[in-house]
Amino acid sequence: MNVESATPLATGSGTLCDDERAAAAQRIAHRRHRAFWIYAGALGAANALVVAFWVVLATVGRLDVVTISIWPGQPPLPKGFFWPIIPIAVCGYLVFMSARRAYPSDGYPDDVLDEEVARYRASHSSGGDNPIPAKSSTNNGRHAPAARPAPSTRRAPPEPRSAGVGSRSTWGSTSPSTPFWSRPGRWVEVDSSGRCS
Known part of the structure; x- marks a missing residue:
């Protein structure tokens, strides 16, 4: 789809074509999906450590070392209670809320897309009028990666x-x-x- 045939959408900073919005949605989705899986993996690992700690305590018969009360001043939970279920439930809720943000069912809001397009334009402002790079047939329709800056000069290791x-x-x-x-x-x-x- 070329820019001339795209339907421009009015925003506060000018017009956005469908290609810009689609590219912005892809960049946002990529960032949020990666962040979600890192976050979910970290919470999963933390919960696995808590469960492993509980298993070690149960194996040696020392579940009385950790006492958990739901409210201050209340009696603690029974000795054999599987208390790791509490942090697992809290982390499960956090992962669920993060998944809703990373994988929205109705797409990303317009203001989020506008901010991403503005950020992209600001970071690629030296490139002329069209902020969307041309698709190349050799790169299977994907955008070419940005050029890397020249490596910094480093001193040679000492002899x-x-x-x-x-x-x-x-x-x-x-x-x-x-x-x-x-x-x-x-x-x-x-x-x-x-x-x-």
């Missing part, structure tokens, strides 16, 4: 220091003639026969 002929040092020393108190780091020199000097 290994030698302790001299016939001996070696376990930690950098400058030379055998340098006094030990002025050599950097801790070191032990070993001569060719294996004796410390």
Whole structure:
């Protein structure tokens, strides 16, 4: 679909065509889906640790170590109660609410799409009038990845220091003639026969 045949949609910052809105929805969906699965995995791992802790306590017969009360001043739950169900239920509710945000049933709201298009235009403002990059046939219809900045200049790693002929040092020393108190780091020199000097 080219930009001329797209139906422009009026917004506060100008007009958005269907291609811009679709690209913005894809970027938002990609970010939110990735964040959702990271979040769900972290909560799942945390709940697995809580259950493993409970299993260890149950195995050694020390479930009385952890006492849980629902309200302050109330008697604690019974000794054999599977109390990890409480954090599992809380985390399940949080994952459910995050899933509704990451996978909305009626699409993303217009204001969220407008913000994403504005953010995209601001980050790609040097590119001329059309903020949507042309689709290439070689990239299977996908947008080409952004060019990476040139790598920063790095210093070369330091050359290994030698302790001299016939001996070696376990930690950098400058030379055998340098006094030990002025050599950097801790070191032990070993001569060719294996004796410390």
